[in-house]
Amino acid sequence: MGKYAGMYIKDTAVKKGADDEIMGDLKDMGRMLVKGTVKHSYPFCWRSQTPLIYRGFDCWFIKVTDIKEQMVANNKKTTWVPAHVSEKRFHNWLTDARDWCFSRNRYWGNPIPIWVSDDGQEVVCVGSVQELRDLSGCGELTDLHRESIDHITIPSKEGRGDLKRIPEVFDCWFESGSMPFAQCHYPFDITDEEFMKKYPANFIAEGLDQTRGWFYTLMAISTAIKGVAPFQNLIVNGIVLAEDGTKMSKSKRNYPDPTEVASEHGADACRLYLCNSPVVRAEPLKF
Numbered sequence: 001m002g003k004y005a006g007m008y009i010k011d012t013a014v015k016k017g018a019d020d021e022i023m024g025d026l027k028d029m030g031r032m033l034v035k036g037t038v039k040h041s042y043p044f045c046w047r048s049q050t051p052l053i054y055r056g057f058d059c060w061f062i063k064v065t066d067i068k069e070q071m072v073a074n075n076k077k078t079t080w081v082p083a084h085v086s087e088k089r090f091h092n093w094l095t096d097a098r099d100w101c102f103s104r105n106r107y108w109g110n111p112i113p114i115w116v117s118d119d120g121q122e123v124v125c126v127g128s129v130q131e132l133r134d135l136s137g138c139g140e141l142t143d144l145h146r147e148s149i150d151h152i153t154i155p156s157k158e159g160r161g162d163l164k165r166i167p168e169v170f171d172c173w174f175e176s177g178s179m180p181f182a183q184c185h186y187p188f189d190i191t192d193e194e195f196m197k198k199y200p201a202n203f204i205a206e207g208l209d210q211t212r213g214w215f216y217t218l219m220a221i222s223t224a225i226k227g228v229a230p231f232q233n234l235i236v237n238g239i240v241l242a243e244d245g246t247k248m249s250k251s252k253r254n255y256p257d258p259t260e261v262a263s264e265h266g267a268d269a270c271r272l273y274l275c276n277s278p279v280v281r282a283e284p285l286k287f
Contacts, residue, residue: 074229
């Protein structure tokens with residue numbers, strides 16, 4: 001980046017950013033069209049409290065829009081408590097569903113088992129360890145983390161050289177949505193007939209925030225693979241927030257010590273308070 005090499009991109013409390021330098025140089029060269037300030041929301045790292053950098057790059061998507069109507073229909077066959085979460089919040093989320101970006105650009109994670117030719121024209125999605133061994137001739141394979149498989153190549157069947165694994169890993173929500181299948185190692189260690197004896201689940205429970213998380217990914221993957229909802233009954237709880245209505249956070253310590261609450265008021269009193277709070281109606285509670 002020439003003279004800007006090593007400079008931070010934005011101004012912070014401890015670092016001067018490159019923005020002013022770049023704008024100054026543009027002005028000196030007569031290439032500054034207009035300079036102004038726009039107030040808008042901007043993403044910050046929750047750990048370092050520094051501004052994030054926008055960057056565009058290619059991603060992998062699941063074409064959820066092809067099964068959107070089927071997901072809406074499957075949802076209507078389930079029972080939710082309270083019912084309005086299913087009828088409004090979750091229903092609206094499903095009807096507005098976009099294609100799911102399931103790839104992440106990180107090192108640590110579950111590697112996506114897709115091998116691609118250098119020109120991107122030949123794509124192989126590997127379905128099992130045995131299939132990878134057969135296609136690549138890599139031999140014994142017991143560890144599927146990146147450091148153990150990224151070097152493995154698959155000879156092209158179309159004369160396009162060696163196929164290499166894409167560098168991306170799975171969105172961890174893809175893994176959570178795969179839970180019903182992964183927990184019994186379907187379809188490798190259980191027959192389809194045995195699997196369907198205990199599927200879909202009779203009952204699951206989680207917080208309201210999972211309407212866009214676990215509840216959604218369970219529904220999307222189950223609809224894609226089995227054509228049915230992954231659960232029959234679902235109980236939703238609201239979210240317990242800090243006293244000022246913000247999210248409770250370990251880094252902010254904006255919550256009372258649970259041990260002190262139990263010591264001062266008693267665990268049963270706390271339980272009774274929560275059981276009669278808005279949380280059981282899928283509404284937020286300022287604790």
